[in-house]
Amino acid sequence: MARRIYLDYNATTPVAPEVLEAMLPFLRDRFGNASSVHWEGQVAKQAVDDAREAVAALLGVEPREIVFTSGGTEADNLAVQGVARQYARRGRHILVSAIEHPAVLEAAKALRYEGFDVELIPVTADGIVDLDRFREMLRPDTVLVSVMAANNETGVVQPVEAIGALCREREIFFHVDAVQAVGKLPVEPRRWGCDLLSLSAHKIYGPKGVGALYVRQGVDLTPIIYGGFQERGRRSGTENVPGIVGLGAACRYIAERWVAEAERLAGLRDRFEAELRQAFPDVWIHGQKALRVPNTSMFSFPGADGEALMMRLDLEGFAVSTGSACSSGRLEPSHVLQAMGVPPEVVRGSLRVSLGRDTTWDDLAALLTAFREIQANRRP
Incomplete structure (x- = not known):
């Protein structure tokens, strides 16, 4: 061929060789459940903690603000639906850009069945969120805004820092889908003023099936998956230790390059x-x-x-x-x-x-x- x-x-x-090498021990002999209290479990837990620190370091945030997920799609769903449901009493108006990934668009549109008013922010001919229209669309009951850092189709970078400033002035939660931005431009949740930020391992030379959601300290989420108390009760399910180790290794890999x-x-x-x-x-x-x-x-x-x-x-x-x-x-x-x-x-x-x-x-x-x-x- x-x-x-x-x-x-x-x-x-493709998975980087360095990432694969980091994962292999946890696919073979270090197979413990990170929630178990015995030695095998604690080895796995330490690996998860190390990966959490690597993700946090790349983003310039605290490790306790990182929630591991099954990928970017789950991270987006948890951010959009988790905040909307948790803070529904503050408002039921949600704004997302018209060019968002389906993981955000469909998660937001599904909330219409729960009584939320979801509107799409228009973009210019160059594919940039129209900030003037965005300002006009903000309402006293706007509870959440979600705008991606960079579009997955055109690559156009969005004015997330300006959007974050407008959201902070009005105490509106701001989510950024940074799946296509990590490893391509500086990703700085603190400077952008976002409360939540999604990323995925397989876009940065890591494995498929694992991602992370940054959740600013003080922001609560209603879980979308139930059954356990992993990830501080925000995402139930036995931790995908090999995948999480791979995500951490991928973050270290791209941070250097x-x-x-x-x-x-x-x-x-x-x-x-x-x-x-x-x-x-x-x-x-x-x-x-x-x-x-x-x-x-x-x-x-x-x-x-x-x-x-x-x-x-x-x-x-x-x-x-x-x-x-x-x-x-x-x-x-x-x-x-x-x-x-x-x-x-x-x-x-x-x-x-x-x-x-x-x-x-x-x-x-x-x-x-x-x-x-x-x-x-x-x-x-």
Whole structure:
């Protein structure tokens, strides 16, 4: 089989060798339950505590403010539904951006069945939350705002610090989905003024099936999973010790590398987009005028079929996507591009390329060559 070129790092990343090495003992002989009081249990508990410290150090927060979950989706659900239910007496109005990941959008929309008023904050044509409209939408009964740090499709960075300041002035809880931001830009919950922040291991060279939620000290949550008192009663269930160890190792791994890697990937992404524009003058590059995470490029060939193009590239050895991996099995067009006001014929021709640890210029040059060949074959 010819070497494949993986360009879908926003969907998932390979487990780093250092992370796997840290996990292996807890998949073999250190198999204790972290809730057990005997020696085997205490070895596991210490490993969980060490991982909690690593996550907290990356975020600049206290270890006791970290809650381990099964991933970013559960972390988002726990944040949105846990705060809304806990503080329903303070208000039942919730604001989330129109470009949120489905884990936030669907968690918020489900609360409508419990009497909450959920509204979507519009974004500009560049994919940035419209701060003027956001201010206008705030109400005395607004209890929660949820805005992602960086969009998973376009990579556009959101003004979370400004949003956090507005929420603090009004004593509104603020949640940030930072799943696509960790390891790509400074993630600072304290400076952003957020009360809750979600992250996921498999986006930062860790294992799938584990994530974390930062919960600012003093914020209470109504659990969404019952059955035990793990994670200070905020998330029941036997701890996934190997996964948690992997998350901690992944946080240490990226803490040492992300600054230099971000600079390298930004250079590759910008060069790729420049050559893409030169080869295809009609291409749309979404969010190009906005600040974006350094590894992400979402673009459209007007009139093309993005799904068909993605499958053609797959057959030729390239792994790219048409948007969110969590939605790629659905036929609906990108809700992110629709919220940005992109015309339907342009939305339909969209692809996302996201770079990572193993990406080289040769990989991107090969993709450009593939685009040119596909375009040449389309001509009569």
